[in-house]
Amino acid sequence: MSILLSILDFLSDAFTRFVIFYFASINLVYFLMLLFSFLSIRFYLRRNLLCDYRIIVQSEFTTPVSVLAPAYNESVNISESVHSLLKLNYSTMEVIVINDGSKDDTLNILIQHFHLRKTRRLYVAHLPTQPVRGIYTSQKAEYKNLVVVDKVNGGKADALNVGINVSRYPLFCAIDADSILEDDALLKATKPFMEDDTTIAVGGIVRIANGCTVQRGRVTDVALSGKFLPVFQVVEYFRAFLTGRMAWSAANALLIISGAFGIFKKNVVLEVGGYKHDTVGEDMELVIRLHRLMRETKRPYRIIFVPDPVCWTEAPETLSMLRRQRNRWHRGLLDTLLIHRTILFNPKYGMVGLFAAPYFLFYELLGPVIEGMGYIVVIAMLLLGTLNTDILLLFFIVSVVYGMMFSVGAVILEEISFHRYPRTMDLVRLIGHAFIENFGYRQLTAFWRIQAIIDYARGVKHWGPMQRKGFASHGQH
Numbered sequence: 001m002s003i004l005l006s007i008l009d010f011l012s013d014a015f016t017r018f019v020i021f022y023f024a025s026i027n028l029v030y031f032l033m034l035l036f037s038f039l040s041i042r043f044y045l046r047r048n049l050l051c052d053y054r055i056i057v058q059s060e061f062t063t064p065v066s067v068l069a070p071a072y073n074e075s076v077n078i079s080e081s082v083h084s085l086l087k088l089n090y091s092t093m094e095v096i097v098i099n100d101g102s103k104d105d106t107l108n109i110l111i112q113h114f115h116l117r118k119t120r121r122l123y124v125a126h127l128p129t130q131p132v133r134g135i136y137t138s139q140k141a142e143y144k145n146l147v148v149v150d151k152v153n154g155g156k157a158d159a160l161n162v163g164i165n166v167s168r169y170p171l172f173c174a175i176d177a178d179s180i181l182e183d184d185a186l187l188k189a190t191k192p193f194m195e196d197d198t199t200i201a202v203g204g205i206v207r208i209a210n211g212c213t214v215q216r217g218r219v220t221d222v223a224l225s226g227k228f229l230p231v232f233q234v235v236e237y238f239r240a241f242l243t244g245r246m247a248w249s250a251a252n253a254l255l256i257i258s259g260a261f262g263i264f265k266k267n268v269v270l271e272v273g274g275y276k277h278d279t280v281g282e283d284m285e286l287v288i289r290l291h292r293l294m295r296e297t298k299r300p301y302r303i304i305f306v307p308d309p310v311c312w313t314e315a316p317e318t319l320s321m322l323r324r325q326r327n328r329w330h331r332g333l334l335d336t337l338l339i340h341r342t343i344l345f346n347p348k349y350g351m352v353g354l355f356a357a358p359y360f361l362f363y364e365l366l367g368p369v370i371e372g373m374g375y376i377v378v379i380a381m382l383l384l385g386t387l388n389t390d391i392l393l394l395f396f397i398v399s400v401v402y403g404m405m406f407s408v409g410a411v412i413l414e415e416i417s418f419h420r421y422p423r424t425m426d427l428v429r430l431i432g433h434a435f436i437e438n439f440g441y442r443q444l445t446a447f448w449r450i451q452a453i454i455d456y457a458r459g460v461k462h463w464g465p466m467q468r469k470g471f472a473s474h475g476q477h
Contacts, residue, residue, distance in 0.1 A: 013388070016381070019374035020394050026363050027402035030243070034409045037246035041307055041417045048308070053089075053187045063171050063193055064092035065186055065263065068163030070156050071177035072100040077314070079113045081177055084217030086146060089183045090190075094145045096163045097177065101130075101153025110148050115139045127161040127274040130154035135166065156259070157275035157282040164266060164274055172269075174283075176260045180209065180217060180312040188309035189263050192302070199302045200265045201290060203249075203257035204309035205241045207420070208234050210317065219312050224426045229322060231433045232441050233315045238410040242307060242417070249305035253351035255291070255360060257303070259283035261311035268293070279339065280461065281332020288340045291352045307417070323448050330452035331460065333365055368446035369453065374399070375443070400438045407434035 067085055071078055078097075085095045099107045110116060116136040123132045129151070136148040151162050160174055171193060173186065185204060192199045211225030224231050248254045262283065272289045275282045287303060294301040316322040337344075337360060344361065346353040378395060381387035411430045414420065421427060 013381075013386075013391070015377050016374065016391055016395065019370060019377070020391070020398055022370055023374075023395075023398040023402070026367065027398060027406065029359065029363065030402075030406040033247035034243050034406060034413070036250055037243045038413055040246050040250045041242065041413065044307060045417065048188075048191075051191075053184055053191075061194070062091050063190060064094075064169035065090060065190060066163070066167035066169045066172045066266075067093060067095045067186075068098065068160055068167065068172055068174050069095065069177040070098045070100055070159035070163065071102060071106050072153070072156070072159075073102045073104045073106060074177045075102070075104045075106045075109055077178040078106050079109055080214070080217045081180060082110070082114065082146065082217075084180045085175075086143065087183070087217060088181060088186050090186045092169070093186065094147060094168060096147045096149060096166055098159040098163045098166075099148065099150045100155070100159040101151060107148075107150055111136065114143050114146055114148075116146075116148055124165060126165050126270060129158050129162045129165065132162060155277055157277040157279070160282075161274040161277070164269065167266065170266055171263055172266050173261070173263045174259060175262075175311065176313060178314055179206075179260050180214065180219060181261065182219070182310045182312070185261070185309035185311060186263075189261075189306060192304055192306065193263070193265070196302060198300045199304065200268045200294070201257055201287065201303045202263045203245065203254065203305045204261045204263075204311055205305075205307050206237060206258050206260045206311045206313055208237060208315040209312040210315050212312065214312075222420050223423060224421065224429055225317070227317055228433070228441075229317055229319070230315045231429060232437050233322075235407050235411060235430060235434050235437060238414050239407060241305070242413050243406075243410050245305040246307055248356055249303075251351045251355070252302060252304070253356035254303050254305055255287055255352070255356050256284045257287050257305070258311075260313050261309070264290075276339075278461075279332065279335045280328050281336045284332060285336045285339060288336060288343070288352075288357075291349065292340065292343065295349050295352070310420075319444075322445075326445055326448045327452040327455060330365070330368075330449040331456045333360065334453060334456050337361055337365060365453075368449040371399070371443075371446050372450055403438050403442070404435050407437065410434075 069081070069085065082095065082097060097110060099110070115138050117139055118134045118136050121135045123135065130153065132149060132151045134150045136150070138144065138146050147166060149162055149166055151159065164172060171190060173189070175181065189202050189204045192202050208230055209219060210227070210230035211223045212219045213221035213223070224234065245254060245256065259282070268290060269286070272286070272293050276285050279285050290303060316325055337357065340357070343349045343353040344357050374395065378387065378392065408431055411434050415427055421430070
């Protein structure tokens with residue numbers, strides 16, 4: 001028995017040291033990403049400080065854009081979101097709303113609110129999709145740029161492919177129907193295409209609207225929600241966008257452009273076959289497929305993130321909705337990495353294969369598993385009386401303290417760069433949430449992501465329903 005206990009003690013001690021090394025390495029990576037992101041954002045701000053976007057609006061060389069908004073059971077937000085899109089400050093654009101077989105009043109609300117009438121417009125399926133039941137346009141001149149497509153339900157990817165088929169312009173912007181773009185978001189996001197013809201995709205930042213005041217499709221006052229969950233997500237979004245995506249963009253190894261706001265060259269997306277409909281991570285999967293196409297055909301290209309064009313979205317306010325969202329995101333990550341596993345450690349794909357994909361595999365995908373096992377081993381050692389207090393302290397420092405520093409750094413980076421939250425108390429709350437998220441919230445989201453891996457192994461493919469309160473319900477602060 002003593003020999004068995006000795007072996008277990010050795011194995012648990014070795015694993016704990018591995019976990020400590022793992023957390024130390026990931027925090028070093030986070031620090032480097034934060035540093036690169038800071039430098040990249042400062043360069044971006046200096047470069048665009050004197051840019052006059054009115055010239056882009058007025059220029060005849062400004063590339064036209066088709067805005068694609070898939071909608072499934074979005075009756076709560078749909079009219080306000082479409083109004084917001086129609087009022088974007090851009091010279092030549094069309095807004096295409098794709099009703100993906102909604103079971104609520106989404107289509108009827110659109111027809112009545114925007115005075116739509118079914119047309120005889122021919123639908124040409126450049127990409128294979130579910131059947132289209134009708135294409136609608138407005139009878140009112142003020143909505144002349146609006147097109148609504150009604151189709152049989154096929155999922156978000158299928159709806160986006162329908163939008164691509166219907167679209168008329170060389171660039172398309174894929175957004176969520178429950179999102180709100182700021183007036184100049186398209187201008188700032190399309191600018192890289194005009195500056196460099198090798199740009200094939202651009203992602204913008206997504207911010208959380210919970211707590212903000214929204215009037216007639218515009219965020220008129222930026223503030224934090226009075227609830228804990230949305231504020232935790234604000235901190236998470238800062239980490240994901242202002243540090244993670246900014247750093248990978250600088251290396252031209254950006255693997256994710258958020259499905260809530262991304263702009264693509266249509267001809268290149270058509271070349272790779274559009275969105276893949278049998279994955280829950282269609283946004284990341286498409287971006288990796290674009291990387292592969294360009295590197296395998298040895299064409300120069302850029303896929304970049306710009307931190308300034310803002311898309312506002314409604315974040316989950318209940319644990320059940322947040323769990324479904326995180327479960328779906330993690331299953332999408334796992335599915336995408338499995339589909340494109342050949343790029344891992346493959347020098348043929350440059351930074352994408354040698355660094356970005358391994359990072360997402362070892363730190364993003366497997367991170368929750370290793371973290372969870374670390375907690376289990378530490379608790380087991382504590383119960384068995386074999387826990388070394390020095391190891392416990394080291395585990396706490398690398399897993400919690402450095403995590404806090406990274407989150408606080410992301411909040412400070414947002415404050416010194418963009419200062420979107422003007423109230424001092426909001427900044428104090430953000431920093432406070434960056435500290436306390438490490439005690440309960442982070443462990444809960446890690447558990448959900450572990451559960452997502454199990455669900456994927458069980459063959460779970462569906463998205464799960466996401467209930468929206470609507471932007472009109474926010475703004476209480």
